[in-house]
Amino acid sequence: MDDVVIIGGSFAGLAAALQLGRARRQVTVLDTGLPRNRFAGHSHGLLGHDHQPPLEILALARQQLARYPTVKLVNARAESVGGTLDNFVVTTGDGLTLPARRLLLSYGVADQMPSMPGFAECWGKSIVPCPYCDGFEVAGQHWGLLWSGPHAQHAVSLFHDWTDRLTVFADGHDIAPEIRADLARRHVDVIDGKLIAVTHQDGRQPSLDLDTGHSVAVDVLFAHPRNRPSAGLHEALGLETVDGPMGVVLQVDDRRETSVPGIYAAGDLANHMASVTLASSHGAMAGIFAQQSMLQ
Numbered sequence: 283m284d285d286v287v288i289i290g291g292s293f294a295g296l297a298a299a300l301q302l303g304r305a306r307r308q309v310t311v312l313d314t315g316l317p318r319n320r321f322a323g324h325s326h327g328l329l330g331h332d333h334q335p336p337l338e339i340l341a342l343a344r345q346q347l348a349r350y351p352t353v354k355l356v357n358a359r360a361e362s363v364g365g366t367l368d369n370f371v372v373t374t375g376d377g378l379t380l381p382a383r384r385l386l387l388s389y390g391v392a393d394q395m396p397s398m399p400g401f402a403e404c405w406g407k408s409i410v411p412c413p414y415c416d417g418f419e420v421a422g423q424h425w426g427l428l429w430s431g432p433h434a435q436h437a438v439s440l441f442h443d444w445t446d447r448l449t450v451f452a453d454g455h456d457i458a459p460e461i462r463a464d465l466a467r468r469h470v471d472v473i474d475g476k477l478i479a480v481t482h483q484d485g486r487q488p489s490l491d492l493d494t495g496h497s498v499a500v501d502v503l504f505a506h507p508r509n510r511p512s513a514g515l516h517e518a519l520g521l522e523t524v525d526g527p528m529g530v531v532l533q534v535d536d537r538r539e540t541s542v543p544g545i546y547a548a549g550d551l552a553n554h555m556a557s558v559t560l561a562s563s564h565g566a567m568a569g570i571f572a573q574q575s576m577l578q
């Protein structure tokens with residue numbers, strides 16, 4: 283029996299595996315190789331790995347984990363989970379059955395692309411979610427913000443640190459008059475109409491086609507499509523979740539333990555703020571606290 287089965291072997295899951303492997307705990311990591319930022323050419327903000335391709339950072343992490351004989355990395359999808367503390371069972375898509383004392387869920391979230399032409403092709407290249415991840419490289423350029431509700435107002439004030447050339451695309455939302463007044467005070471143009479397509483050159487130089495017949499070019503568009511957990515295993519386990527404007531995350535305590543004893547969670551699956559640094563640090567915490575929960 284494994285001490286811990288980790289479901290999702292990206293930044294959070296591998297960081298957990300590293301701590302558990304160093305504590306000489308028996309661990310299996312299941313992963314399907316689809317990290318959320320795989321669409322991005324470079325990952326930014328992770329100390330020591332800034333401006334590196336995300337898949338290269340993960341490949342290096344996997345290579346370094348090979349030092350730890352108790353850590354097993356398996357390319358497989360976790361299909362079902364069940365059981366209770368000290369006696370969990372995970373079954374994979376190819377029929378592997380893995381008993382474990384603890385579970386660590388780090389299977390991330392999937393961004394739900396709007397179905398319009400061009401959007402998905404630009405995702406990670408010229409349509410991006412986060413200025414901390416991709417703002418520096420396009421500072422001072424013409425940014426667009428696709429409005430997704432009143433919470434988008436925070437992004438407007440945030441973006442001032444990177445550019446003073448911002449256009450808001452209402453995308454069919456009814457933006458309240460007081461918010462419009464605030465945008466006007468900040469010299470931010472608002473363009474009404476609903477986005478129906480994005481014209482682009484190999485995912486770059488996006489031009490936003492609106493149902494009003496207008497087409498507006500920007501250098502980069504910031505957008506926050508809703509996301510959902512990449513798997514439904516937490517539902518089968520009956521774990522508590524917390525709803526946010528962009529999607530649900532698993533509820534965890536300060537030790538990264540979920541509402542069910544013995545099940546830990548880390549990374550974007552259990553944190554509204556998407557970041558490789560936070561996913562890695564929460565993964566390490568989850569690994570450490572899972573290990574400490576098994577001390578004699």
Ligand SMILES: Cc1cc2nc3c(=O)[nH]c(=O)nc-3n(C[C@H](O)[C@H](O)[C@H](O)COP(=O)(O)OP(=O)(O)OC[C@H]3O[C@@H](n4cnc5c(N)ncnc54)[C@H](O)[C@@H]3O)c2cc1C
Nearest residue numbers: 290292293294315316317318319326360390549550557558
């Ligand atoms: C376009 C874009 C650019 C970004 N750029 C940056 C950046 O520059 N800097 C930064 O800090 N953050 C960036 N992020 C955020 C970053 O991608 C996430 O915060 C980070 O990937 C979260 O890591 P994670 O380990 O929680 O989940 P993920 O990296 O999403 O990994 C989840 C893993 O679980 C696997 N999985 C899913 N279901 C199963 C299952 N049932 N069984 C087994 N395995 C499963 C998946 O294949 C995947 O490998 C970006 C995000 C996007 C969308």
